[in-house]
Amino acid sequence: MSDYLPHHALLRLLAVLALVIAPHLLRLPLWESLAVAALLGWRALASARQWALPPQALKLLLASVAFLAVYQFYGRVTGQNAGIALLVLMLSLKLTEMRSRRDVMVVVFLMYFLLVTHFLYSQELWTVLYLLTSSVAITSVLIDAHHPGEPLPLRQSWRMGGVMILQSLPLMLLFFILFPRIPGPLWGLPTDAGPTRSGLSDSMSPGDISQLILSEEVAFRVSFDTRPPPPEQLYWRGPVFTSFNGRTWTASSEDLKRRIPAEIEVLGGEVRYDLTLEPMRSRWLLALDMPDPRRLPDKARVDRNGALVLDRPLIERRQIQGRSFTRYRLDAQADAALLDQDMEYPPWSNPRTQALARQWREQGLDPPRIIDAALRMFREQEFVYTLEPPLLGRHSVDDFLFETRRGFCEHYTSAFVLLMRAADLPARVVTGYQGMEANRFGDYYVVRQSDAHAWAEVWLADRGWVRVDPTAAVSPERIERGARELFEGVRATSGLFGAYTDWRERALMTWDWVNAYWNGWVLGYGPxxxxxxxxxxxxxxxxxxxxxxxxxxxxxxxxxxxxxxxxxxAPATTERALLLWQRAGRRLARIGYVQRADEGPRDFVERVREREPALEAALDTLLDTYLRLRYAGEQDRALEIRLAAAIKHLRRPRP
Amino acid sequence: MPLAPPGRGQPLDWPLAPIITDPTRMTHALNAALAALDGIILGKQPQLRLAMTCLLARGHLLIEDIPGVGKTTLALALARVLGLDFQRVQFTSDLLPADILGVSIFEASTAAFRFHRGPVFAQMVLADEVNRASPKTQSALLEAMEERQVTVEGETRALPDPFFVIATQNPAQQIGVFALPESQLDRFLMRLSLGYPPVAAERALLMERERRDLLAELSPSLHPPELLDLQRASREVRTAPALIDYILALLRATREHAGLRQGLSPRAGLALRRAAQAHALIEGRSAVIPEDVQAVFVPCVAHRLMPAAEADGGAPRAEEILAAVAIP
Missing domain, CATH: 1.20.5 (Single alpha-helices involved in coiled-coils or other helix-helix interfaces)
Incomplete structure (x- = not known):
């Protein structure tokens, strides 16, 4: 078997191939990763031991088995995951017939293609850096493939590859900036969409938000054109839930059907901000309470509950110019029929809670007093705000209010809204985010999944829907300082997060700042x-x-x-050759050989060679490349590189 | 082949890409010719190489030496290994131009003049003791050498191609000779002297058979068409701008030297370049390197340098000029 690539050039190719495939291995089934590793290893051995490549029939069999295996595992051979699995497998199989220059070229270009598929999974800055490195590596293999028999030293071919990738940057930037964008995510695929991201869901049951709060993922970033509102007004409104089944709160199906918007009357406290929302595959947009109904973001509308909703789930990062008013009146003249559904609850559930509310009503308390009674109960009795609440039984609110008394914001909100409804007051659950964290490096704030929150709204005659946050009654610090800070200790003890030392926090902030720019200017560069x-x-x-x-x-x-x-x-090549020769002369002078002015290069090199047999190979290369470049008119960068490499060997060997 | 670290692996010695159409055969034939010559003229390898260089550069050769060191043998051997037809002319003071060029004789049978070609119509001409002939005869030969054609009685006749003249002269004899004038010396591409052979070579010379017998057994290693190919190829050998600079520096050094009556002529510069190209070809290279220029400099230049009359330290020798000029 005679390979086009010599053994060590082939090893380089295999290493680069492994580099290109590596990120996919995490997503591929184990058997495929093992098969790929086996093929790479076999190819390296075959090259070292001069084994024959498999016959046609065996290759055909292997390809068919690979095809069937992928089909068996994924149930298809197209689409993102199955397609890439097939591509990786077939590319590895191509190694079994990689012999001629043409085969090497095919493998190299398939590697470039495979590289691009990583973008289907991630477009983070890290990914881009990894892919840039890999593309330099692939280019170095391409360079190797053009120097058969005598590949360049590794550093040289990498440097050359890097320079080539750098040279392609202007064209790349040009295309990026100027090529007309089509709406939709740059790297989205219509079918088997990527992994779901955590975020607010379309329902809320006990434990949902406390799960979310463990996530450090960014929900959105926001920068303010006006003064940012104080912490107690930083309620980022998300989905609103009005339907309760005894345990879980969901959006009412009638609300979803009806497209009558809530009536928002703005009173003052204008806040203007730019919000970059991460794609959470949700239909809800987030807005500071309450958005200006006259200036809504594109393709968004206000639903009956005052939340911003899109026609289609958000699958790409979106920038929103928001305008909100912290003083407002929401649905002050609401239709009584509509309000009825905001007082419904399953009569069989949570009997003790119902009894308590009925008791308040029978005492003849007016609505504000009822609200106050509930909040006072949370405040004065031994309620604990904790991330790790005990499990609740069938009557979850009863269990929470009268037994465990330990819970997170969803427990308090759920209990509070049910109490209000049982006391014949229209009430509902609002989910969203509360608080934010300033990034000291950029002039913006980050809101993370850990800032997820749930609160309540109660409808009062003439005042409309009023926000009541029962969590604030139990743990005012949650609202003022943010959940993140409050639960620092919990995280540390639960072992999920290390203590936030100062440098670590700074590094995270810097990284977030870099990412914000990446998201805003590169990934967010849509139509x-x-x-x-x-x-x-x-x-x-x-x-x-x-x-x-x-x-x-x-x-x-x-x-x-x-x-x-x-x-x-310009005679640049010969000039460069002369400079290199002078460098060689300086090195040889250091070990005692000086070229006389009238001494020709060959005579000089031969004089040195007679005395320094150890330098023979380097001297021969030096002479040959120099004569070719300076006198034979050869214009070959590879020769220059070889000449430069030979110069490095011109030193007296250590005894 | 990978770049092996010094001390390990084999030397990276690949020949420069030759430009001759059939490089292996040509260099092989050249080497065979040189080896054959070496078997005849013992211990004179550098001179043989230079003589071959001169031939490939389409130049003529002047050998200046005492008698009996093998001048004639060299010429004969060259003619034989190159497969050239050979004529020898012994120059004497009564030699007439017609004796060299040829003469038209009236033939009674055809009632017309018929030109009888002189010895100069051979591919290789040995002009022995050229300085013994009268200047008129000398110039007849030298003009033929330069023009590569002869004009006799108004009719121009081309000389054969390849055409190579080896002239010899004896510097020791000063009586009854007409020294070649400088303008004529310029016509010779190179001047060589053979000198006495080294002891070992002379021992072999004495012990072996007669040179003449060996010559008779010599078979040609090259043929005239191949020689022409090689001459063409030698003109194609690349001379880099850096080398032209070197030749220019050498020429300037002779022109600015106080010990010389006059510097080298542009024709000398051209000769130097042509000779260097041929030398590179013989060494199997497709480009001239400074060492080629240095190898041919003394034989190409020494006979063209005229010492100044008032030069006190004596005229500089060509070697001294070579040593004084830096390679650019």
Missing amino acids: EVQQLFLSFFGLDSVRNMLLALTAGITLVLLWIGAGAFGRAQ
Whole structure:
């Protein structure tokens, strides 16, 4: 068997292939990872031991088995996961017939292609850095493939690959900025969509939010054009739940059907902000209580409960210019028929809670007093605000109010709303986020999943829906300082999070800041941002964008061409060769050999070689490459690299 | 082949890409020719190489030496290994140009003049003791050498190609000789002297058979068409700008030297370049390197340097000029 690539060049190719496949291995089934590893290992051995490559029939059999295995596992061979599994497997199988230069080229270009598929899973900055490194590595293999028989030293081919990738950056940027964007996520696939992200869900039962609060994931980032509101007003409104089944709160199906918006009357306290929302595959947009109904984000509407809702779930990161008013009146003139459904609860559930509320009503308390009574109960009795509440039974609210008395915001809110409803007051559950964390490096704030919160709203005549946060009654610090700080101790003891030392926090903040820019300017560079950005330059139509793109590409190509022309004109190669030769002369002078002015290079090298047999190989390379570059007119970067490499060996060997 | 660290692995010695169409055969034939010559003229490898260089550069050779060191043998051997037809002309003071060029004789049978070619129409001409002939005869030969054609009685006749003249002269004899003028010396690409053979070579010379017998057994290693190919190839050998700079520096050094009446002519510069190219070809390279120029500099230049009349320290020798000029 004679391979096009010599053994160690082939090993380099296999290593780069492993680098390119590696991130996929985490997502591929174990058997496939093992098969890929086996194929790579076998190919390395086959090259070392000069084994014959398998015959046609065996290759056909292997390919069929691979195909069937993927089909068996995924039930399909197309789509994101199955397609990539098949691609990885087939690329590894290609190694069994990789012999000629053409095969090597196919493998190299398949590696480039496979590299791109990582973007289907992640577009984080880390991924991009990894892929850039990998693309340099693949390019170095491509360079190796063009120097058969005598590959360059590893560092040289990597450097050359890096330079080539750098040189491609202008074109890449040009395409990125100017190529007209189509709406939709850049790397989304219509079928078997990517992994779901944590976030607010379409229902709330005990334990939901306390699960969420353990996640450090960013929900959204926000920067304010006006003064940010004080912590006690930082309620980011999300989905509102009005239907209760005794344990779980959900949005009422009638609310979802009805498209009558809540009536929002703004009174003052204007806040303007820019919000970058992570794609949580949810239909709900978040807004500071309460959004200005006259200035809603694009494609969003206000639902009956005052939440912002989209027609379709959000699957790409979105930037929203928000305007909210912290003083407002919500549905002050509500229809009594509509309010009826906000007083419903299953009569069979939580009897003790119902009895308590009935008791308050029978005492003749007016609505504000009832609210006050409930809050006083939370405040004065021994209720504990904790992330680790005990499990609750069938009558979850009863269990919580009268037995365990330990709970998280969803427990308090759920209990509170049920109490209100049992006392014949319209009430509902609002979920969202409360609080935020300033990033000291960028002028913005981060709201994480750990800031998730649930609170209540009660409808009072003339005042409309009033926000009541029962959690604040139990643990005012939660609202003032934020959940994150409050539960620092819990996290530390639960072992999920290490103590936040100062440097770690700073590093995290810096990283978040970098990511914010990445998200905002690179991943968030969709059609709207592109149009906004390019309209600064007068490029507001697709036609103009394409014209600018063509002009830009032409300019870049002209520039490259002019560079090549300039290089052809100037005797740059011989000049560089002379400089390298002088460097070699300095090194040889250091070990005692000085070239006389009238001494030709060959005579000089031969004089040194007679005295320094250990340097023979390096001296021969030095002479050969120098003569070729300086006198034979060969214009080959590889020769220069070889010459430079030989110079490094020109030192007296240590005894 | 990977770059082996020093001390391990084999030396990376690959030949420069040759540009001759059939490089292996050509270099092989050249080496065979040189080896055959070496078997005849013992211990004179550098001179043989230079003589071959001169031939490939389409130049003519002047050998300046005392009699009996093998000048004629060298010429004969060269003619034989290269498969050239050979003529020898012994120059004497009564030699006439017609004796060299040829003469038209009236033939009664055809009632017309018929040109009888002189010895100069051979591919290789040995002009022995060229300085004994009268200047008129000398210039007839030298003009033929330069023009590669002869004009006799108004009719121009081309000389064969390849055409190679080896002239010899004896510097020791000063009586009854007409020294070649400087302008004529310029016509010779190179001047060589053979000198006495080294002891070992002379021992072998004495012990072996007669040189003439060995010569008779010599078979050609090259043929005239191949020689022409090699001459063409030698003109194609690359001379890098850096080398042209070197030649220019050497020429300037002779022109600025106080010990010389006049510097080298542009023709000398061209000769130097042509000779260096041929030398590179013989060494199997496709490009001239400074060492090629250095190898041919003394034989190409020494006979063209004229010492100044008032030069006190004596005229510089070509070697001294070579040593004084830095390689750019």
